[in-house]
Amino acid sequence: MAAVSHRIFLYCVVLFWMLMALYFLTNNGQNIDKDSYDIQSSMRIMEELQRQNQQLREITAEMRSLERSQEAVGKLEQLLKSLRADLSLCRAKSNELSQRVAQRTLSIDRSRSNTNHLGSTSYAGALALQNQIQEIYYFINSKTKHFKSRDKLPDEIAQDIFGVLSDLKSRTNAALIDVEFLKQSEKSVQAREMKLLGEIVQRKIQQLQNPSDCSTAKKIVCDMTKSCGFGCQLHHVTYCLLMAVATDRTLVLDSQGWKYVPEGWGTVFRKLSDTCTGSAVSGVRWKGMDANAQDLVVSVPIIDSLGNRPSYLPLSIPEQLAQKLTMYHGNPPAWWIGQLVNYVMRPQDWLAEEIKNFEKKIDFRHPIVGVHIRRTDKVGSEAAFHSIDEYMTYVVDWYDKEDMNRQRLGSDKTERLVYIASDDPNVHSEAKLRFPNYKFLGDVRVSESAGVHTRYNKHSLTGVLCDIVVLSKCDFLVGTFSSQVSRAAYELMQTLHPDASAMAQSLDDIFYFGGQHAHSQKAIYDHEAKPLSEEFSFRAGDTIGVAGNHWDGYSKGVNRRTNKQGLYPSYKVREVISRVRFSSFPGIDELIANISKN
Template identity: 35%
Template sequence: MKIHRDPPRHVRNTKLSSNQDDTGDDQQVLVDRFFAARRVKTGIVELWRAIQSEILNFSGGTKKAKVLGKLKERYNALLIDMDELLSFDDQWRSELAKQATNEVAETISRLQNPEDCNGSRLSSGMIECGFGCAMHSLVGRFDHAIAQNRRFIINGSQSDYSNGLDVIKENFKPISSCPKENTDLVYVNSVCDMEGCDLLNKTKEHSSNIRDYKYVHVSEITSFHMGAFKPLGASKQLWTKIVNFHGNPTAWWKGQLLRYIMRPNEAIERMLEEERAQIDFGEPIVGVHVRRTDKLFLPGENAKFHYFREYMKHVDDWYDRYELQMRKLGAKHNIHRRVYLATDDVFVWEKEVKSYSSYTFLGTREFSITAGSSRSSRTSENGLRSIITDITMLSNCNFLVCTFTSEVCNAAYELKQTYSVDASDDAVSLDSMYGVVGLPNKLLKAVYDHTEDKATSNMEFKPGDDVFILKNLWNGTYDGWNGRTGNAGIFPSYKVQYEGKYCSKQTKLFRKTFITVD
């Protein structure tokens, strides 16, 4: 599979020891330099968002557009220079990425294809929700199984998209080499936290330690993994490696598990290869996912309506920067601007794309008609395979424009991380940042004082405070809370910085499971 990436750049010969716990001073300098360069790049991006927000508040529409147009090329040139600076660390980061990927693959293979199929295992059904939601629930339980050194079993895999079909069996490879087993046994209620599981209702005849049981069935996960915390299944040593080479370690980890679960069977692989051949990923292409219809009004959803032009603004920005980069490399030809469009609203195909005649739009228009016509059509076998196709094709694009309130968008972004060393910057969301809405998604360190101002909802912190991001407001400010004081509020992005830190425990967050005595 040939997937086009950014223009080639020279790889510098800088190496990092594979043993991150015994990193020498010189090697630590490489890690520190990479983090410093990433902080500068983040600062440039956040400054540009602040500038746009301030200028758009001025009067005079035509003048504002001219000013922003002039500044945008300078901004793009700065980002290109920053990417060149970051390329000094390509080699050692690639080595770490390879080590981490191999370690995860070996762990999964050992657990899922054991010599003794009667060893410790953890089973789960698929919750009845949309395909992306169902896949992410399995990823969470798979993570839990790895943490307890258990083989993961999927018992029953119907979701809202399956319409009675077995989603895993009909579309993906078996998750384990072991035969399917009878799991109709007596369940004991239990609750799990980050360090393991204890019985919720302790009795004399049952041990209070989940590790005393060979078979554990997870019926429901009531907590969410937050980006500021280390996943259950990743060891501290492995997590340190991931943090050192990747800009969004949580997305990388979930991408590895999701890619394993979604390994296509022969029929699905043929279907995907045919779609890839029609699109030609050897040339640059931006993926756009527009989620509307029931996502906008279902209870518990956080999505809001966004006009198609909001998505296309970011597509324009990516191609403008890409063309500037190619010009710097001496390219003379014009770039063919292409978009892979995935949407459940056929109106986007019928009306909104017509305003962008300079673009070629590719994608499954038929699925948009199916998805928007009725729920039964969307949840049919054809609907299920269309959503698998969209997630896969979106993940293969150079850049992704979507809304992170959508599980499909998250899945595509996570899979995208498995195709390169670090694709954490290769997506933009119109609504929330990556992670769980309203929960701590990144741990930052305060580097400047900030004064509380209740009139503007600004919170107070001091240098050295742990500050958790709850939401990026996309205007140069974050909404978050102070780990020292417990206060929440808004603060400027430049007053905090990412240092690769994370929390190891999610206190007071639990998972509900059932234990079967084996």
């Protein structure tokens, strides 16, 4: 048993070296934007990594010389093998970064006028590094927990494994904090450019929705007959607006008799148009973008029934926005959808006042983590049951990282606040009982009104809207993206920050939009499936169709080249962002180009 305990200690050492490698990468990246960067520093990092690799080999040799300890040793060796692969990836990243530094040095000699492009490359690199760190954590955390839970180990060994997991999280948090500091070098430019980009998009939507002559303007007509909850109906209206924007038309929404508020959408939210305010008119049925090009009024069905599906459906983004979005945002489709959601959800004055009073009533303040727990009709039909402990795991992690960051800055620890939004009133008391060191904000009456038999009225709708808005204002969101409410809060969150892509954690699905085109990633490394595993093989350059992330270092999907389905390591792929040119955005290229000049 002593041998096993010693091996676990050595495993901690291996893990330490791996995260130190990431630390060096992060600190190296912080200097990319400095004109005085010394290329020799990158060589020192390479020498350091080589020295660490030699130490890793010595540790491995020592581990092999120890007395064998049955099956547990074999499993730890498998984990060590995975760690070696991760360290190899770190070395590859260091090589890549060193090449970038060399190119940066040459570019400084030639020109000092290209800082925007170089800055955006640095931010994109920081996002990729952040994702790699997170995926390494998911993998090691999952494998170690599985090892701990499956075998009946002595308490001493189990406690050692618990210590490994605790240390792993602390080191991961430190690395992620360093990545955040790396991003800070571009924060002011990023914030300015993303703010202006959002303003340009909102102005363009406003112009499309308010033609000078409504009678001659081309229109898209949508109705509110889709039978589903508010989150679903919100995304239906969002899809309708997208269809209008992409086809250079004005959206006319027929919402009379809406089951939440019979008077219609415009009594809760601001009217979608100030110039086309009459009753909706019937139009010809959707046949396709080209087929309907000359029709004055086109009526579109729900997205699930849409034929001749156009290329601009999610997760595509306007080509004119793609350069800036991919420079400064970790999830461009979520940002684009968030802009559309933001427009259709502009509140009437009475609703804005209700939300303001609600925030005051619950004493909403920062920092705070929002938790959305969807139960009732969702559980067992569209989503699995998740205990309060599963949600709180990510809440605890976020506050632990926040406290580490405050220590680094010389600040005191913060009060641990959690806003709970749920359709299950019992969640509030359960959370307080199980986590007494946290302060929970929320309103049980809102949860009660969200029940299946009480939700379709103005009072209940107001409660749901308060939940969505407050969740979007939280510093971090934990929910289930199988729920449209969680996704709506995440989408709105993107409009409140330059990049809120990493400010949420879903317990189930990755981000998606119902009725979207296939979600694709591109392999950046070869992968050979392990024998007798559920994995599939692929080559660098293969397109991978994404079904979901299992949050254990692996995702589920299909290799489009071989049609093999199964699991694949998440760190070996990158997102594919589909870009489609919107004819409704004439002149937007010049507006966007001027952002960087002003």
